[in-house]
Amino acid sequence: MRNLDVTTLRSFVAVADLGGVTKAAGFLHLTQSAVSMQLKRLEELIGVQLLDRSGRGIALTPAGEQMLGYARRMVTLNDEIMRRLTDDEFEGEVSLGVPHDIVYPAIPRVLQQFNAAFPRVKVHLYSSFTLGLKQQFQKGEMDLILTTEGEKPEDAEGLVKLPLSWIGAPGGASWRRRPLQFASGRHCLFRPRALAALDKAGIEWESALETESDRTVEATIAADLGVGAMIEGTEPMQMEVIDHGGALPDLGEQYINMYGADESKGDVIAHLATLIRNGFHPMRVRKEHSVRLDMVG
Numbered sequence: 001m002r003n004l005d006v007t008t009l010r011s012f013v014a015v016a017d018l019g020g021v022t023k024a025a026g027f028l029h030l031t032q033s034a035v036s037m038q039l040k041r042l043e044e045l046i047g048v049q050l051l052d053r054s055g056r057g058i059a060l061t062p063a064g065e066q067m068l069g070y071a072r073r074m075v076t077l078n079d080e081i082m083r084r085l086t087d088d089e090f091e092g093e094v095s096l097g098v099p100h101d102i103v104y105p106a107i108p109r110v111l112q113q114f115n116a117a118f119p120r121v122k123v124h125l126y127s128s129f130t131l132g133l134k135q136q137f138q139k140g141e142m143d144l145i146l147t148t149e150g151e152k153p154e155d156a157e158g159l160v161k162l163p164l165s166w167i168g169a170p171g172g173a174s175w176r177r178r179p180l181q182f183a184s185g186r187h188c189l190f191r192p193r194a195l196a197a198l199d200k201a202g203i204e205w206e207s208a209l210e211t212e213s214d215r216t217v218e219a220t221i222a223a224d225l226g227v228g229a230m231i232e233g234t235e236p237m238q239m240e241v242i243d244h245g246g247a248l249p250d251l252g253e254q255y256i257n258m259y260g261a262d263e264s265k266g267d268v269i270a271h272l273a274t275l276i277r278n279g280f281h282p283m284r285v286r287k288e289h290s291v292r293l294d295m296v297g
Helices: 006-018 021-028 032-046 062-085 107-117 130-138 190-201 214-222 267-296
Strands: 092-099 121-128 144-149 157-168 180-182 205-207 228-231 253-259
Touching: 006 021, 006 032, 006 062, 006 267, 021 032, 062 107, 062 267, 092 130, 092 267, 107 121, 107 267, 121 130, 130 144, 144 267, 157 190, 157 267, 180 190, 190 228, 253 267
Parallel strands: 092 121, 092 144, 180 205
Antiparallel strands: 144 253, 157 228, 157 253
């Protein structure tokens, strides 16, 4: 019977999440050669190639993508067993700030997994706009925050870079009307970019509403009374990306960044940061897969 080694699985997960052996080695406090050897050992044990090394960077093969889910679960279960049965239980509170529009789909699952690993640590989830969260983080009021930004600052960790897309009601027609009714909150970082793009394209627009409530914005868009801008893949079920065929201007791409994932903060914050990386990883995989399909087409 062949048995998988959790250490090799942990290295594989780190390489997949961090995008390379060098970063994974630093994260795991191992040498690059040690990590490379563990990956080779894992591939030899399973008998399939998990990593595609033909390009500049390291990408997962189809078998590697399938393996990643199993590896994450085994590493998480291993860590949970060690904490529970060795009485190495952590207590305390953690503050996590996340912009409202990227809470779904990843964060609920992250919180569920974190609670399983640290049942006696309470997570305070704060939902606000990016500028407000960054101000709170700088004041020391947040342990960990996520942001949506047009770039990745040096002190941030980029989780994923995704298209900023026009969002409307399923099957809606408001995007065809002029002046275009644009719906967003006053503090939305996407608002200036979207309006500048409309102005540049010569498309007449009006504000569909004046509010600071994200729920009000969502209701307006879902009722087909206006359109908005969101990071593709984060839109609620009652909305969809508008297939406008070029009738609306391109909005570029947006980073989802993480601040505060400092190893010096201890195991609790480090584990939460890892779960967040894992939670947003499927979005990065879908984007890379989409790019490959576009290149083939």
